[in-house]
Amino acid sequence: FKYNLGRFLRHNQSVKMDVEPQGLKIASFQDHILQLKSSISKNRKTIASLKDRISRSNNTIKKLKIRNKISAKNMAINHYLKFAQNVDMRASDCKADIIVGHGVQSLPACARLHEVNGGKYICDVIETPSFGARASVNKWDPTVLKMVDYAMVGYLSDADALITVGWTLGATLKKYHDDIRVIPNYRKYEKFVTKQTIREEFKIKQTDRLLICISTIASGFEDLLHAMKLLGDTIHLVVIGTLVPASYQSHIVKLIDDLELGAQVHIREPVPYPELLETISIGDLGIIVRDKTITNNYVSLPNRVFDYISAGLPIIAPDIPDIARIIHQYDCGITIEGTSPDDWVQGIRDGLKDQEIYHKNALGAAKICSWQSLEESQLHVAFDNTKSVAFVGFNNISKNNRTMRMATSLVQMGVSVKVIAPMDDTDTLPDGVEKVSVRLG
16 A cells, blocks of 8 residues: 555656646746737737828828929929029028029029119020020920010019120010110130041041031931031031930931931030130031021020131021121121021032131131120120129029129129029139029929
8 A cells, every 4th residue: 555655646746747847838828829919919000000101191192293293384483483582591692783683584583682682683685585485395384384474574674674695686675675785695715726636536537628516406407417418428517515305316316327427427525615616626617507487596696606706617507697797797607598408508518618718707706706805895884883793593504604704704893793593512603703502492
């Protein structure tokens, strides 16, 4: 009995020792299950919360898309007004006796500075005020286009004076204002040494003739290409500039290929302005491609006219009034009545025939049509002999040759000059010109 009792007690103790850990494990497992259930419950709540936030975000995105669709049509107005409002916030830094707006886009800002700081405001009308009459295709909503055009007429009428780039454009501005002051885009007269860069870059023989076209071209280049096909393979055309938009450039590149003109017609990036004369002076003629049926082109007097004559290049151009005025007054080129391939061929051949005479006359014209001549006779007077001027640009005008020439000259005359525009830290201005950087948006 004692023996059996001992065995029972020992067995019972062994079972007890074995069961207790298992019980602990089961209890721990049950606790773990409870924790998992709690975690799952919390995750479900989190997921529900995220779903709610995603739903609200989607609704917000839908609303933003609707607002963007509505405001996209009015983007031009929004940009002009936002820039003017940002200028208004910096009004204390923008004080000057005369505010000069670069183009009509800047006029809302100029008018606001006039209201806040006093003084006069002038618009430098660099092209026709109507956005619907410009060379680049405008994709604005028609109601926006008309509203902007009408608003700009009001601003122009309220300005104290208008300055502009040419006489024909000046005449058209008379319907907006009585005080029109013409400051052509003459460039400073300078001496230069001709470089062979263009001929070397495109492997053009010294015996071949070279036509130069400095330009941003938006239309009309096709007729000149067809003319190049008729002129023969000893005449080359180099475009220094861009064709816009990108689709037009693609079209022209394909046409050059289709006409098998790749060995004659070359398109390259613009040349830095300080290197322009020495680069283009290697050419025989300077070509201006402009569709004169476009209002803005018809009233234009582009920089390239004075770049060409300064480089001694005879000009071949459509019969656009102010361009023709310079060409005929100084006998420095040919104007063509139409712009068909035959018109271009005849104009280019006539220009090459008398190239030496036109070259000499162009260099003579450059001395007369120089920026220095404007400084002496017109510039300070055009700004009412003022003591301080602020140039306002809706676009970054720190690289605009016309504005920077005026700013530099005025500083040299003892005038305090500021430039107010969307500029960043890398943009530099002429010595003595103060920078007031204002955000566009």
